[in-house]
Structure formats: C-alpha cells, structure tokens
Amino acid sequence: QVQLVESGGGLVQPGGSLRLSCAASGSIFRIYDMGWYRQAPGKQRELVANITRDGITNYADSVKGRFTISRDNNKNTVYLQMNSLKPEDTTVYYCCMDLISTFGFTRRKYWGQGTQVTVSS
Numbered sequence: 514q515v516q517l518v519e520s521g522g523g524l525v526q527p528g529g530s531l532r533l534s535c536a537a538s539g540s541i542f543r544i545y546d547m548g549w550y551r552q553a554p555g556k557q558r559e560l561v562a563n564i565t566r567d568g569i570t571n572y573a574d575s576v577k578g579r580f581t582i583s584r585d586n587n588k589n590t591v592y593l594q595m596n597s598l599k600p601e602d603t604t605v606y607y608c609c610m611d612l613i614s615t616f617g618f619t620r621r622k623y624w625g626q627g628t629q630v631t632v633s634s
Contacts, residue, residue, distance in 0.1 A: 514616045515539040515623050519608055522628030529632070530596045535608030535625050537589040542613040545620075547584050547591035551630075553604040561606070562593060575601070598632045606630055 521533040537544065548563035562582035563571045570582055581594040591608055608625040 515541060515612065515614055517608055517610060517623055517625040519606070519625040519628040522606065522630050524631045524633065525598055526634050527598060527600060527632055529598050530594070531598065531630060532595065533593040533606060533608070533628060533630075535591050535610075537610055537612070537623070540615040541589060542615045542618060544586070544589060544610050544612040546611040547582075548609045549582060549591070549593045550607045550609060551602075551604045552607065556604075558607070564591065595630070598630075600632045602630060603632050604630065 515537060516539055517535055517537050519533065519535045521531060523531060525531055545566055546563055549561040550558050551561050552558040559573065561573050561576055562580055564582045564584050572580060579597045584591045605627045607627045609622055611622050613620045
C-alpha cells in the first residue's frame with residue numbers, strides 16, 4: 514500500500530552532477546527519516562545521506578561537501594543533489610523512508626526500487 518518511486522539516475526562524466534528524486538505514495542500517515550543508500554557489486558549496502566523530519570542531515574564521509582540531501586514533506590519526496598561526481602560513486606542508489614502507514618498504523622522502513630548512477634568518461 515506504500516510505494517517509493519525513484520528517478521534521476523543516469524550516466525555522467527566525472528565532475529558532473531545528477532539529482533535523484535524519490536516520491537512516496539499510498540497509505541501514509543507520517544514520514545520520519547528519509548535516506549539514500551548505495552550498494553556496489555559484492556559490497557554491503559551503505560548509508561549515503563539521511564535527513565530527519567526536522568531537516569537534520571548526516572552524510573557518509575566519502576560524499577561530504579559534494580552531495581546534499583533535502584526533502585519536501587508536502588510532496589512526500591526526498592532528493593539527493595550529487596555534485597563533483599567521481600567514478601567511485603558508480604553504483605545502484607536506493608531511497609529509504611521510515612514511516613507509519615495508515616493501514617494498521619505500523620512503523621517500518623520502505624525501500625525504492627533502486628536507480629543506477631554511472632560516472633565515466
């Protein structure tokens with residue numbers, strides 16, 4: 514009853530920029546933390562950035578100063594502005610939202626389908 518849809522991934526050159534978006538829809542009561550994760554082949558999923566409902570942010574050391582996470586609570590949407598992209602940023606990115614659904618009023622994390630980001634010349 515809750516779905517997260519991601520968009521904005523693609524192919525860019527090193528030093529370029531992308532903006533990822535993730536919009537939640539369905540039976541939503543309230544969304545708490547929103548975040549972006551990434552998972553490279555053969556690696557565990559890692560947190561890239563997180564933002565609380567009040568706008569407090571947290572970033573992985575590898576992306577600090579380059580990525581910016583933001584949210585629009587009215588649109589149930591989280592964004593990730595990715596600047597100065599490096600080849601090491603190449604992987605699949607997943608959005609995640611900690612929320613309460615109106616169906617049963619149960620709080621848990623929901624995940625997007627993943628979007629590919631490729632940084633290459």
